Amino acid sequence: MELKQEKRVSQPEPLPEKQQLVAGVFASKAAADAAMKKIEGLGSQLQRVNASNILVLTRDDTGKVDVSIIDIGSSSDMNIAVLAERVAANLTAVAGKPVGSPTEPNVKATHLGHALNPGAVAIGLFVDPQHVSAIEDGIGKMGARVLTADDLKHIGAGLGAAEGTDDLAAKGAVVPQAAPQAAPAVFDWQAENAYSLALQAYIYGFPYVYNAYTRYKWTNIPQDTKHVPYAPVNHFWHAAEVLDATYRDGGCPNNDTLYSIAWVDLSKEPVIFTVPEIPAERYWTFELIAFTSDNFAYVGHRVGSRAGNYALIGPKWHGDLPEGVTAVTPSSPTPWILIIGRTLVEGVADLPAVHALQAQYKLTPLSLWGKPGAQLPERRDVYKPAVALLETEDPLGPWKTLNAMLAENPPPAHHAVLLKQFATIGIGPGLDVEQQPEVVKKALQRVLAAGVPLLRQQFMSGVWAKFVNGWRYPPANMGRFGDEFLLRAADQSLVGITANDPEEAVYLVNLTDDSGEPLTGAHKYEMTFPRGSEPPVDAFWSMTIYGTDYNLIPNRINRFSIGDRTPGVKKNADGGTTFYFQNESPGPDKESNWLPTGSGAWFPVLRMYEPHSEVVKAEWKCPPIQRVE
Numbered sequence: 225m226e227l228k229q230e231k232r233v234s235q236p237e238p239l240p241e242k243q244q245l246v247a248g249v250f251a252s253k254a255a256a257d258a259a260m261k262k263i264e265g266l267g268s269q270l271q272r273v274n275a276s277n278i279l280v281l282t283r284d285d286t287g288k289v290d291v292s293i294i295d296i297g298s299s300s301d302m303n304i305a306v307l308a309e310r311v312a313a314n315l316t317a318v319a320g321k322p323v324g325s326p327t328e329p330n331v332k333a334t335h336l337g338h339a340l341n342p343g344a345v346a347i348g349l350f351v352d353p354q355h356v357s358a359i360e361d362g363i364g365k366m367g368a369r370v371l372t373a374d375d376l377k378h379i380g381a382g383l384g385a386a387e388g389t390d391d392l393a394a395k396g397a398v399v400p401q402a403a404p405q406a407a408p409a410v411f412d413w414q415a416e417n418a419y420s421l422a423l424q425a426y427i428y429g430f431p432y433v434y435n436a437y438t439r440y441k442w443t444n445i446p447q448d449t450k451h452v453p454y455a456p457v458n459h460f461w462h463a464a465e466v467l468d469a470t471y472r473d474g475g476c477p478n479n480d481t482l483y484s485i486a487w488v489d490l491s492k493e494p495v496i497f498t499v500p501e502i503p504a505e506r507y508w509t510f511e512l513i514a515f516t517s518d519n520f521a522y523v524g525h526r527v528g529s530r531a532g533n534y535a536l537i538g539p540k541w542h543g544d545l546p547e548g549v550t551a552v553t554p555s556s557p558t559p560w561i562l563i564i565g566r567t568l569v570e571g572v573a574d575l576p577a578v579h580a581l582q583a584q585y586k587l588t589p590l591s592l593w594g595k596p597g598a599q600l601p602e603r604r605d606v607y608k609p610a611v612a613l614l615e616t617e618d619p620l621g622p623w624k625t626l627n628a629m630l631a632e633n634p635p636p637a638h639h640a641v642l643l644k645q646f647a648t649i650g651i652g653p654g655l656d657v658e659q660q661p662e663v664v665k666k667a668l669q670r671v672l673a674a675g676v677p678l679l680r681q682q683f684m685s686g687v688w689a690k691f692v693n694g695w696r697y698p699p700a701n702m703g704r705f706g707d708e709f710l711l712r713a714a715d716q717s718l719v720g721i722t723a724n725d726p727e728e729a730v731y732l733v734n735l736t737d738d739s740g741e742p743l744t745g746a747h748k749y750e751m752t753f754p755r756g757s758e759p760p761v762d763a764f765w766s767m768t769i770y771g772t773d774y775n776l777i778p779n780r781i782n783r784f785s786i787g788d789r790t791p792g793v794k795k796n797a798d799g800g801t802t803f804y805f806q807n808e809s810p811g812p813d814k815e816s817n818w819l820p821t822g823s824g825a826w827f828p829v830l831r832m833y834e835p836h837s838e839v840v841k842a843e844w845k846c847p848p849i850q851r852v853e
Contacts, residue, residue, distance in 0.1 A: 248368030256345035418667035484565035490538030491559035500584035755799030763833035779820035
């Protein structure tokens, strides 16, 4: 079917918002083509109900989205040519990230384009509200899955949360991703079998490749070293300042704690982690993460750690530790680990005290223990991943990286049956994908293009979370997904490199108000914790506001978070606590409880450190955010 294009407009005019988008999705181009012929024949009827010309979004098997128009001779005020121009630009520019306000027509259509499955076709037209039901019935009878207003909201909200809701998401790296590869023109059993195995191998191996990339970047590529980790192997990098709105690199930074981060090699011997005396009232934690992205242990406040020396032990070491050194149990399941430490900071005035503690966090290989004056080598000799972001053109580079990482960090024995299947396409410890036949290598390249979009869509779907009053509660095994490989790859590794155990910290994200509408600085909102229903924690909690760029929002009172440590927060007469979310001050009597939102779109993250079990089980229900004006 040939689609007619309206005349392109070089200077787009404002798009009216009085009409409502009606959208339907066809599972295949063949189904869409059959429906389009019927739709074209209804042009005169659509004109009578003031429908716009029809926007068509087609996603091919490589993930590319094409934008076109069916001209029905519409006299509607909605200029679809302008809309198509904006949508096409958005789809090219944002590569899966949300753009602008979710209430804008072009943004709704862009979100829909990103959410399509490969091979699917979406149609959209704008009609006056009184005709929406009739149009939806019509396209539904033609075989389309009709998307309701709520569906469109959820698509936009999911895309809005796809990145940046973890503190470290932007500090790791952009996820390496290959250029799209076309599927075979003729069905080939060998190609499809290789593709299906490779897709599962990609999901299984994603944390290995991502961590190889992150490890190389954080040990070998200095960037903004005040904010992005950079240190040799077995050395800590320490964050030195409380972040404010002058930091613009995204990642939803917190300003509750300062990070201490290290990549540690346990392949030959234990490394001893020295912790100084830390005041009992100060929260601190060191998350110990295997190369698979799963946590295996903690040293910190919650688990009762004290000042002392803690041996970090790899999977193959056996021996005696020096006197005064305590083994961390269990040992790491992988020879390489990542340490992410967090130390509570009570504002700028508290920085010198935290810096003094950071200077005393030490890592010492066992062979240098007890040797005064011994210098820890500044090693940076880690494997350089063959991925595009490190200036390689090798189309099979990520698979070579995976094979190298599986050899360096051997999987557990009970994965043998899975690895036996992967080995048939050249994936496994020490294997060489270059020795595979061409049909297999092409299938491997196809998967590199499809893998990250698959993981992102899984995360966007929200199936991993429990929704309570709009807040997304993580599953109880977050941080230790283990053999749940899809969850491990998408909801743990991709979105945050790792994730805290919920017993250590729970982060809740909310993207909508109590009516399901996106949050925006054009409105005023409130949230009230009834008396005795504040977040139940043993350490502390805080709520931080972010813009859609995942940065803190500039405001005249320089307040970026609020919580149980914020001085001056007022209680209501009944003992509850109400917080105000809006652009302008709610007035002098309420300003102590005000969290400025700026004038654009925004969303909050509620962080709860050492939460009670009712938080972990999602039994404590965080109140909704209520729009009041």
